[in-house]
Amino acid sequence: MGLSRRNFLKAAAGGGLLAASQLSPVPVWAREPKTRLPEALGILYDATLCIGCKACMTACKEFNSLPPDPSSPEGLWDDPLDLSAKTYNIVKLYRSGTGQTKDREEDGYSFIRRFCMHCVDPACTSACPVNALSKDPVTGIVRYNKDLCIGCRYCQIACPFNVPKFEWDTPFPQIKKCQLCDHRLVRGSYPACCEFCPNGASVFGDVQSLRKEAKRRLGLPAGSQATFPVHRIDTGEYRYATVGHYFPRVYGEVDGGGTQVLIMAGVPFNRLGLPDLPPESTASHSETLMHTLYKGMIGPYVLLAGLFYLVYKNTSKKDLP
Ligand code: SF4
Ligand code: SF4
Ligand code: SF4
Known part of the structure; x- marks a missing residue:
C-alpha cells in the first residue's frame, strides 16, 4: 500500500504528537478553559419541533x-447541500431504514439544523493568529473581522463543527459564517432564523434561560401536551405541541x-452528524499542546523525529512493490 501525502501528514502529525506526549512533562492545561458568560446569547434548536420547512x-x-x-x-433552485460561503444555516435530514417515524433512530427520520455553535471556548478564535475571529466579552457571539484576516484558514481546520467557510470564487476572499445576526441585534431585533421559524423549533434568548427551558422539556412526559415558547424566550409568546421522545440530554451543555x-433531538446526536466531543474545551486543549510542543523548542525536534520514524515505518519492505 502506498503512502498518500494526506496520510503521511496525518500520520506524521499523530506520531510527532504521540512522541511529544510521551517524552515531555506535559502540564494538563496551558490556560484555564473559558466558562460560559453570564449574559451569553444563543439559540435553542429542538429537532422534535422542527418540520423541515427551511423558513x-x-x-x-434574505x-x-x-x-x-x-x-x-443548471442552478434551477437554491438547494445547498452543506454550509458554504453562501449558506450560513442549513437544515439536513437524517433517515434510517423505512424512514417512517419522526424523531426515531431506527426506521425513522429527523431534521437537524447546522450553523455556527458560538462555542463557549471557540477553537476558531484560538487558532486565528491575528484575532480576525473573536468572541464578544459580553454576549459571547463569535464574530469575524475581514480587515484583520490574512486568509490562512486556520479557523477552518480548528473548528470541530466544520463551520467557517472560505470564499474561493472572489478576488478578495473572506471567511463566512453565522454571527448570530448581530447586525439585527444592534437594532433591537433578533436572529432571522428564530423570527421566521413557524413552529418554535428555533428560539433565541439568553443562554441561562435557554438551558432552563431545555431541562424543563427533558422532564416533560413524552406524548403529553405542553407549551413551548416561540421565536424568543423572553416574550411569553408560546404554542401548544405534543412533547416528543427526547434523547435524554442537551447537546452543547458540555460538548x-x-x-x-x-x-x-429524538435521535442520538452523533447520528445527526454532530461530533462526539469530550467535555474539555477543544481550544484550551490544543493551546496546551502547542505551548508544550514549542516550549524550549523541544517540540519541533520531537515532531521531526516522529516524521522520520513514520516515514521509515510506512516505507518499509512490506509496502514496496
Ligand atoms: S469553533 Fe466553529 S462552531 Fe465554534 S464558534 Fe468557531 S466557527 Fe463557530
Ligand atoms: S442567527 Fe442569523 S446568520 Fe445565524 S443562522 Fe440564524 S439567521 Fe443565519
Ligand atoms: S424554520 Fe423552524 S421548523 Fe422550519 S426548518 Fe427551520 S427550524 Fe425547522
Whole structure:
C-alpha cells in the first residue's frame, strides 16, 4: 500500500504528537478553559419541533444578503447541500431504514439544523493568529473581522463543527459564517432564523434561560401536551405541541467545553452528524499542546523525529512493490 501525502501528514502529525506526549512533562492545561458568560446569547434548536420547512434557511439568506447556492450546474433552485460561503444555516435530514417515524433512530427520520455553535471556548478564535475571529466579552457571539484576516484558514481546520467557510470564487476572499445576526441585534431585533421559524423549533434568548427551558422539556412526559415558547424566550409568546421522545440530554451543555447554541433531538446526536466531543474545551486543549510542543523548542525536534520514524515505518519492505 502506498503512502498518500494526506496520510503521511496525518500520520506524521499523530506520531510527532504521540512522541511529544510521551517524552515531555506535559502540564494538563496551558490556560484555564473559558466558562460560559453570564449574559451569553444563543439559540435553542429542538429537532422534535422542527418540520423541515427551511423558513430559517430562507430568512438567513434574505437578512444576511446571501446569494443562491444551487447544488446542480443548471442552478434551477437554491438547494445547498452543506454550509458554504453562501449558506450560513442549513437544515439536513437524517433517515434510517423505512424512514417512517419522526424523531426515531431506527426506521425513522429527523431534521437537524447546522450553523455556527458560538462555542463557549471557540477553537476558531484560538487558532486565528491575528484575532480576525473573536468572541464578544459580553454576549459571547463569535464574530469575524475581514480587515484583520490574512486568509490562512486556520479557523477552518480548528473548528470541530466544520463551520467557517472560505470564499474561493472572489478576488478578495473572506471567511463566512453565522454571527448570530448581530447586525439585527444592534437594532433591537433578533436572529432571522428564530423570527421566521413557524413552529418554535428555533428560539433565541439568553443562554441561562435557554438551558432552563431545555431541562424543563427533558422532564416533560413524552406524548403529553405542553407549551413551548416561540421565536424568543423572553416574550411569553408560546404554542401548544405534543412533547416528543427526547434523547435524554442537551447537546452543547458540555460538548467541546460547551456551546451557546443548544440542540435537543429524538435521535442520538452523533447520528445527526454532530461530533462526539469530550467535555474539555477543544481550544484550551490544543493551546496546551502547542505551548508544550514549542516550549524550549523541544517540540519541533520531537515532531521531526516522529516524521522520520513514520516515514521509515510506512516505507518499509512490506509496502514496496
Ligand atoms: S462552531 Fe466553529 S466557527 Fe463557530 S464558534 Fe465554534 S469553533 Fe468557531
Ligand atoms: S442567527 Fe442569523 S446568520 Fe445565524 S443562522 Fe440564524 S439567521 Fe443565519
Ligand atoms: S424554520 Fe423552524 S421548523 Fe422550519 S426548518 Fe427551520 S427550524 Fe425547522
